Amino acid sequence: MAKKTKEKPIILITNDDGVSAPGIRSLVEAVKDLGKVVVVAPDKPQSGMGHAITIGYPLRLYAAKVMDDVESWSCSGTPVDCVKLAVDKILRRKPDICLSGINHGPNHSINVIYSGTMSAAIEASIESIPSVGFSLLDYSMEANFEGAQKYARQIVQKLLGRKSDKHLCLNVNIPAVDASLINGIKVCRQAYAKYEEDFDERKDPNGRKYFWLTGAFVNFDKGRDTDVWALANNYVSVVPVQFDLTNYVLKEKLKNTFV
Amino acid sequence: MAKKTKEKPIILITNDDGVSAPGIRSLVEAVKDLGKVVVVAPDKPQSGMGHAITIGYPLRLYAAKVMDDVESWSCSGTPVDCVKLAVDKILRRKPDICLSGINHGPNHSINVIYSGTMSAAIEASIESIPSVGFSLLDYSMEANFEGAQKYARQIVQKLLGRKSDKHLCLNVNIPAVDASLINGIKVCRQAYAKYEEDFDERKDPNGRKYFWLTGAFVNFDKGRDTDVWALANNYVSVVPVQFDLTNYVLKEKLKNTFV
Numbered sequence: 001m002a003k004k005t006k007e008k009p010i011i012l013i014t015n016d017d018g019v020s021a022p023g024i025r026s027l028v029e030a031v032k033d034l035g036k037v038v039v040v041a042p043d044k045p046q047s048g049m050g051h052a053i054t055i056g057y058p059l060r061l062y063a064a065k066v067m068d069d070v071e072s073w074s075c076s077g078t079p080v081d082c083v084k085l086a087v088d089k090i091l092r093r094k095p096d097i098c099l100s101g102i103n104h105g106p107n108h109s110i111n112v113i114y115s116g117t118m119s120a121a122i123e124a125s126i127e128s129i130p131s132v133g134f135s136l137l138d139y140s141m142e143a144n145f146e147g148a149q150k151y152a153r154q155i156v157q158k159l160l161g162r163k164s165d166k167h168l169c170l171n172v173n174i175p176a177v178d179a180s181l182i183n184g185i186k187v188c189r190q191a192y193a194k195y196e197e198d199f200d201e202r203k204d205p206n207g208r209k210y211f212w213l214t215g216a217f218v219n220f221d222k223g224r225d226t227d228v229w230a231l232a233n234n235y236v237s238v239v240p241v242q243f244d245l246t247n248y249v250l251k252e253k254l255k256n257t258f259v
Numbered sequence: 260m261a262k263k264t265k266e267k268p269i270i271l272i273t274n275d276d277g278v279s280a281p282g283i284r285s286l287v288e289a290v291k292d293l294g295k296v297v298v299v300a301p302d303k304p305q306s307g308m309g310h311a312i313t314i315g316y317p318l319r320l321y322a323a324k325v326m327d328d329v330e331s332w333s334c335s336g337t338p339v340d341c342v343k344l345a346v347d348k349i350l351r352r353k354p355d356i357c358l359s360g361i362n363h364g365p366n367h368s369i370n371v372i373y374s375g376t377m378s379a380a381i382e383a384s385i386e387s388i389p390s391v392g393f394s395l396l397d398y399s400m401e402a403n404f405e406g407a408q409k410y411a412r413q414i415v416q417k418l419l420g421r422k423s424d425k426h427l428c429l430n431v432n433i434p435a436v437d438a439s440l441i442n443g444i445k446v447c448r449q450a451y452a453k454y455e456e457d458f459d460e461r462k463d464p465n466g467r468k469y470f471w472l473t474g475a476f477v478n479f480d481k482g483r484d485t486d487v488w489a490l491a492n493n494y495v496s497v498v499p500v501q502f503d504l505t506n507y508v509l510k511e512k513l514k515n516t517f518v
Contacts, residue, residue, distance in 0.1 A: 050339070051309030051372045058461070058469040080309070080373075084456050085470060110385060112504055113310045114339075122504075126369060126453055158517060165509060185517040189505040194385055197343050202317070210317040211344060238517060240509035245371050245381075246448040250424060250499035258417060258444040258497060 009035035009096035009160050012124070014082045015103065016046040016116025019064045019074040023102040026145035027134060028067050030153045034160060035096065039064070039072035040086035042079060042116075047105075049116040051123070052078045059085060079120035087127060097159060098124035101134035102148050104141060108173045108227040108237060109193035109219070118171055118241065125169035126243050130159060132169070137231060138176035147179035151236045155185070171239040175231050186235040191226035193219035268294035268355035268419050271383070273341045275305040275362065275375025278323045278333040282361040285404035286393060287326050289412045293419060294355065298325050299345035301375075302333035306364075308375040310382070311337045318344060338379035346386060356418060357383035360393035361407050363400060367432045367486040367496060368452035368478070377430055377500065384428035385502050389418060391428070396490060397435035406438035410495045414444070430498040434490050445494040450485035452478035 011031060015024040019041040028037055043062065060076040073090060075082045079100065087094060103117040112118045117133045124131035132155060136148045151174055159168075171190075175182060195215040202210055219228050227237035270290060274283040278300040287296055302321060319335040332349060334341045338359065346353060362376040371377045376392045383390035391414060395407045410433055418427075430449075434441060454474040461469055478487050486496035 045315070048312045048314040049309070050311040050378065052311040053307045053309070053373055054472060055307040056304070058471050059458075060467075060469055081472070084472065085458060088456050088458050089460070089470060110502065113381070113385075113502055114312055119309065122372070126372075155517060165512075168509065169506075171504075187510055187513050187517065189507070189510060190503055192503070197347050199318075199344060199347050201348070208319075210319055211348060212317045213313060213340070213343065238513070239504075240506040240513060241504045242506035242509075243369065243372055243504075244449055244451070245430075245498075245500045245502075245504075247428075247499040247501035248448070250427065250501075251446055251448060253424075254446050254497070254499060258414060258446065 010091060011035040011037045012086050012091065012095035012098045013037055013039045014041045014079055014100050014120045016042065016049060016079045017104050018042050018045045019066065019072065021104060022141060023104050023145065025066055026149050027099060027102045027152060028070055030149035031156045034156055037070050038091060039066050039070060040075055040082045040090055042082060043074035043076055046078055046116045048114050049078045050114050051080055051119040054078060054081050061085065079116040080123045083120050083123045094127065094129050098129045098131040099156065102145055102152065103135035104143060105135065105139040106137045106173055107133065107135040107171060108231060109191040112171050112190060112241060121169050122241060122243055125167045128166040130164040130166065130168040133171050135173045136176060137173060147177065147182050148174040150179050151185065169241040171241050173227060173231055173237045175234050177234055181234055182236060183234045185238055186230040188227040188230050188237045188239050189225055190239050191219060191221040191228035193217065193221055193228050269350060270294040270296045271345050271350065271354035271357045272296055272298045273300045273338055273359050273379045275301065275308060275338045277301050277304045278325060278331065280363060281400060282363050282404065284325055285408055286358060286361045286411060287329055289408035290358065290415050293415055296329050297350060298329060298331035299334055299341045299349055301338060301341060302335055305338055305375045307373050308337045309373050310339055310378040312339050313337060320344065338375040339382045342379050342382045353386065353388050357388045357390040358415065361404055361411065362394035363402060364394065364398040365396045365432055366392065366394040366430060367490060368450040371430050371449060371500060380428050381500060381502055384426045387425040389423040389425065389427040392430055394432045395435060396432060406441050407433040409438050410444065428500040430500050432486060432490055432496045434493050436493055440493055441495060442493045444497055445489040447486040447489050447496045447498050448484055449498050450478060450480040450487035452476065452480055452487050
């Protein structure tokens, strides 16, 4: 029996909405029986933290509870810190897969770059741990995660059943519609769609200015092979993500520019 | 005269070490006469902030002074926030180029992903502003920026004299040697080299555990076309960087995996 338990794949789960967010509980629920799940997630919301790590301050770990029978920890750092600490100090080995989410809100297109959810997944893939970030297109804390859970389970099951590229990292977004209305899964590229910023300028009670980040989301990319297109057509979008940021086309073009 | 001033290129300068770091002053000095320089930089060190943005809190701007005759602001947010606020509320237009740095410490290889310096540059390129991040391979606040200044000026001059790709983003690292020992500039790819984490576990005066992020830098990439190779051979490394994180090779491979 003990031996059998050891053979179960280790599934590390984190997120950026914090250990108490309904989305992470939904993800644990969805994949709980596919392996040994260990949760290490931020102790507070960390949305928009991108690939931030904690330098100059130490980190804390606290016992937490996401579900019965699931080892869970909260961490005082960022989502990327959570992955690093989990591997080095909690699991003391690389998990078989790292899952992040389910995020409350979309992480398609350019959002992948600002997203704590996706940065945790990218960090895992840097560490040679196959990873998937899941995001539901619904910011609400009361969102219905049924469709997201169904597809998260299906994708994780598929990945655990095959040999993956060790740097595999998937950005999965799920449309906020009833599971029965989802048309399936599409493997896509990241759309060039972004926020057009417009800071809201206000004055505090002392008459001093401050600024709130706001902005409208604009899609500049009409391709039918993008995540934005897939989601608008009720598909689950899957974008394989890489951490080599080299622009090889420009590298060739610029070869002799600075000599 | 007023007209002539208007025709000068606008150069936005930011960093992640904060507005008072010697590195940003060195960068301003190096390019001051190439255009109208405006500085908008964090009011405190923001190393390792990656592509974090401030959500849930408003931002502040304060008048600052980096050099005489150079409009300078400090911002309470991250390097990426600085770029967004500068464009929307200070310049009220896109600058002709955005420069970030000069960072105290390297940002080659995987560091590009954790670096506030490079995230500010990447943010600019998302906004269709050509950008360059500069980093010197010396963490010291008393570092000698002479070589870095020479090459920064040369690269900026070259870029301002030609039509650049609007999403151009360069990650420039400068070896920490005397300017006379630098062999020139090499356009490179990002090496697969990263930190092997090892958290330092300690106990606070109350007997509770906390963890310091430490680790050794390991280069897994023996390619002679990488930034790590170039720097080890006393070249200035220039890696063109992109914000489309799609792994197109994996996209093809996975096309029929989830159907």
